[in-house]
Amino acid sequence: MNILCDLVARPSVNPMGRSVPHETPFFEGRVSDYLEAFFRSLGVPYERTTISPGRDNLIARFEPPDAKHTLLWDAHQDTVPVEGMVIEPFQPTVEGGRVYGRGSCDVKGGLAAMLAAFARLVKDQPKGAARVLLACTVDEEYTHTGSSALASQRLPVDLAIVAEPTMLEVVTAHKGAVRWKVLTEGVACHSSRPRDGVNAIYRMAHVLNAIQKYADRLQDSTPDPLLGPPTLSVGRIEGGQSVNVVPDFCAIDLDRRVIPGEDVDGVRQALREALQCELGDSVPFSFSEPWVRMPSLGPDRASSWVEPVREAIGTVLGQRPPISAVPYGTDAGPLSASGIPSLVLGPGDIAQAHTKDEWIAVDQLEKAVEVYYALACNLGS
Ligand SMILES: [Zn+2]
Structure with missing residues (x-):
């Protein structure tokens, strides 16, 4: 909980594509500095890699000498913006069994639990534990760079565990997303003579009109058994x-939300062809390059890990957690x-x-520390 309060007190707001000054509260630098100091104090090897100016991924390693399996723990450092918040976003408050603050749920809580479990592994050196790479990524909330x-x-x-608020349920599938612009051009003139x-x-x-028809057809297309049909929405x-x-x-x-089996380039091409078919040559249009291309997470790649993971969690929570699919995207998509076989698993409720x-x-939070620690201890060999 102390780690979580430290993280919340260090703003790491994702500017979400807006141009902003490189100062409080934007970008992940303050959290990255904290993480670097944390890993240094544990005496573990770590790498800090610049992804774009002021935005660094960190990866720390717990390396028991005879580990057979390697787990990747992934949590993102950034948060969404704070406009409209009714609490102090960067002054963590503990009250009524809750920790309040921007990122407490998504996903500094999960990051803090991973850090606490990781520190315990380093301190206890449990026999037979897995190798753990703890990756703290930037820019999850916008473009997943x-x-x-x-x-x-x-x-x-061997297996990536991605922290997002799943109430410690094991999430095996989610949709992906592609976002881009459609552009039309014309010829400007005075509005009093529009025919010019x-x-x-x-x-x-x-x-x-053509996109709306296409989006309606998409809703009626063959759904994914866990995630439902793909969707398309015009937002701006x-x-x-x-x-x-x-x-x-x-x-x-x-x-455009994609389901397992669809690929980012394929869905763009499919829309282009549908529009050309509907509009012919009379309405020229063009596509921009996508600024988000987040793959979906399908349940197949990690399927052999699901039961061992549930069993390990059962040893600390008393029962095996449910398996679920979620509508939102995560770092597990690109991984x-x-x-890399990937599952999403973390403390807190996405509703918050x-x-x-x-x-x-x-x-x-407390359960999550036990869960992550148990996963490392039980999935080593
Ligand atoms: Zn998140």
């Missing part, structure tokens, strides 16, 4: 300079796509993540 870089390191890992120009917003209206629109100018530009933002009075139950 931290976990994508981690995945590309091709670490020799080409209206990019009218063009976009046709594109939007911009275009035009002024009411008295025929607009030469319009753009919309798409959020799994790179070939990103909220105006974010909190986590102390009881969940």
Whole structure:
């Protein structure tokens, strides 16, 4: 709990693509410095790798000499922004069995539990324990650059456990997401003579109609048995300079949620073809490159680990936790796509993540430390 309070008191807000000054409360540097000091005081080997300016992944290693299996523990350092919060976001408060503050639930609570379990492994050196790489990533909340870089390191890992608030249930599947823009162009002119120009917003209206039809069909397509159908949503629109100018530009933002078996490039191509088929040559449009391409997590790659993990958790919680699938994306998507069997498992309830009075139950935190420690002890060989 002390570790969690230390983490909450160090703002690490993800600017979510906005341009912001490199100062409080943005970016992960304060948390990274804390983690570096933490690992140094434990005397374990660690690496600090810059992913983009001011944003560093850290990986620390617990290496028992005769471990046969290697676990990757992953937790992200960043939080969502704090606008609209009704509590002090960076002054952790412990009250009524809860710790309040931005990130307490998503996912500084999970990170703190992993740090506490990791420190206990280093101190106790339990016999037969697994090797544990504790990875603290950046930019999970926006574009997953931290976990994508981690995945590309091709670490020799048998199983990744990704901390997110699952109430310590074992999550084996989630959707992925692709986000990009569709653009239409036109020819600007004075709005008193609209026939002299080409209206990019009218063009976009046709594109939007076609997208809506496509999104409806997608909802009715074959669903994933755990996650339901893929979805497509238009979340933003911009275009035009002024009411008295025929607009030469319009753009919309798409959020396409993918299910296991779909790939990021394939779904973009499928939409492009559907739009071309519907609109013909009369409505030219273009796609931007995606700024989010987060793979889904399918249940197959880690399937042989699910029962050993549940059994290890059962030894400390008294019963095996349920298996579940969730609608939100996590670092497990990129890790799994790179070939690492991955599960999502952490303390707290996703219902409290990103909220105006974010909190986590102390009881969940304490259980999580026991759970992570037991996983290392039981999955070593
Ligand atoms: Zn999270």
